[in-house]
Amino acid sequence: MYERVELTRDELYQKVWDRPTVQVAAELGISDVMVGKICRRMDVPKPPLGYWRRKETGKKVKTALLPAANERTVQTVYLSRRVVTASDPTPSEIHTLIEKEHLPENQIRIAKDLENAHPLVERARQFFEGADRSQNEAVQFPQGDGYLNISVTPPLFDRALRIADALIKALEDRGYKIVVSSDHWRGEVTRVRKDEEAVEISFYEQIIQVRRELTTAEKKKPPYLITDPLEFRPTGKLYIKIRSHYSTAQVWRDKQDQALEKRLNEVVIGVITTLEVLVLETRRRVEAENRRLETIRRREEETDRQEKLKRDAANWAACNNIRSYLKAYRARLIEIRGRITEGSDEAVWLEWAE
Numbered sequence: 001m002y003e004r005v006e007l008t009r010d011e012l013y014q015k016v017w018d019r020p021t022v023q024v025a026a027e028l029g030i031s032d033v034m035v036g037k038i039c040r041r042m043d044v045p046k047p048p049l050g051y052w053r054r055k056e057t058g059k060k061v062k063t064a065l066l067p068a069a070n071e072r073t074v075q076t077v078y079l080s081r082r083v084v085t086a087s088d089p090t091p092s093e094i095h096t097l098i099e100k101e102h103l104p105e106n107q108i109r110i111a112k113d114l115e116n117a118h119p120l121v122e123r124a125r126q127f128f129e130g131a132d133r134s135q136n137e138a139v140q141f142p143q144g145d146g147y148l149n150i151s152v153t154p155p156l157f158d159r160a161l162r163i164a165d166a167l168i169k170a171l172e173d174r175g176y177k178i179v180v181s182s183d184h185w186r187g188e189v190t191r192v193r194k195d196e197e198a199v200e201i202s203f204y205e206q207i208i209q210v211r212r213e214l215t216t217a218e219k220k221k222p223p224y225l226i227t228d229p230l231e232f233r234p235t236g237k238l239y240i241k242i243r244s245h246y247s248t249a250q251v252w253r254d255k256q257d258q259a260l261e262k263r264l265n266e267v268v269i270g271v272i273t274t275l276e277v278l279v280l281e282t283r284r285r286v287e288a289e290n291r292r293l294e295t296i297r298r299r300e301e302e303t304d305r306q307e308k309l310k311r312d313a314a315n316w317a318a319c320n321n322i323r324s325y326l327k328a329y330r331a332r333l334i335e336i337r338g339r340i341t342e343g344s345d346e347a348v349w350l351e352w353a354e
Contacts, residue, residue, distance in 0.1 A: 005029075005079045009042045012077075013066045016044065020052050028079055042074045043067055080294045094276045097174075101265045101272075108170045108264040110162050120180060120190075121165040124148050128157045137234065138205060141188060146180045149190040149202040153234045160203050160238055167201075167240070167264050171271065192242070192271050197278040199244045199271060206237040206253075242270055244278060326353055 005028065015024045016039060025032040039046050045064040055061050069075065100106055111117075114125055124147055131139045131154065139154070141147035152160045168178050177193045191198040212231040223229070238260055243249035250270045254260045330350060333340050340347050 007038075007077050007079060009044060009069065009073070009075050010066070012038065012042060013044045016046050017063055021046065030079060038077055042077065043069070078298070080291065094272060094280070097272050097276065098269050101269050106265070108166050108268070110166045110261045110264075114158075114161055114165060117161070117165045118168050120146075120148050120168065120178065121161050124150055124164075125157075125161050128154075128161070137232070138207065145188075146182075147188050148180060149188055149200070150204070152203070152205040152238065153236075155236060156205050156238055160205075163238070163240070163261060163264070164203050166261075167267060170264065170268060174268065176271065176275070192275060194275055195279050195282075197244075197275055197282055199242050199275050199278075201240070201242045201271075204239050204241070206235045206239060207232050208235055209233075240267055242267070242274060244274055250274070322353070326350065 007028070015027070016035070021032045021035050025035045028035070036046065038044075044066065047061075047064075051061055114121065117125060124141070127141060127147065128139060137153060138151040139157075140151075148164060150160055150164060171192055172178060175194070179191045179193050179198070181189055181191070190201050192201055209230050210233050211229055214226065214229070218226050237253060240252045240260065241249055252260060252263050252267050252270070255263070330340065333346055340350070
């Protein structure tokens, strides 16, 4: 967000002689180089090199006087200063968020049961309870009913829900929103959202394709006559994946020496590095666009001023020409006739023209 700042010549003079240029630049939201350019444009003297060091050490310094202004001196400039809000992330703040995930007190812990489960998890649990637990394939949620993006077979129901419950609560505690919406092509999509940016998150069981055991009759057939020789088989391995439209997907699963339950803070870090950077980049793009539009607005404003000046000057010149012509016309008439007769055509015309 930007605000328009009016800076007069006297104000700039007071600022640059009151504190170092870098501090003035930070206050105005511009670079120190730009401060120097504005000083030259407004004919404002700046402290010489070493001025502030000599002043700090108690040495005598001399303050230059502000030169008298003339008709060409710029008296006022307008700047766009960015208004920093508390929610604006910076690279250092993102790093701090990541460091917090390594602290022992921030480690995510899995509940032993789902007695106080998150509403989205509880909804999924109720659906799972009515599912056929004898099937050897992932349970499919109804489309468009706002279910979490979880795809596991019955043996993984409880584990997947408890992990999802802990992770969702942790993300919400850190200021993120969990939103479930329907996608025409991919069904239910669970997103972790901040501001206008979001990353998708899903919990799923790895399914592999293997050759199935052929029947005695099929074994007698040539391979090209066997229908569906491959089948999908669940592995019992649980995965968590996050993805966005602007980055590659990140996946977490059990390690040989570390269960997925112990890696949830890694998932949070993945969300932070993806989502916070997206938010930061989006704000930078918006700021760049605002600066571009502000530049265009200023350019158009300056053009309008110049055009108005030209029109005013042209009108002024035209008026002066008319007055000079009428004056010369009246003088010529008097020179020829001695006087202008009241009610004559010339008198009527002069009265109209003047």
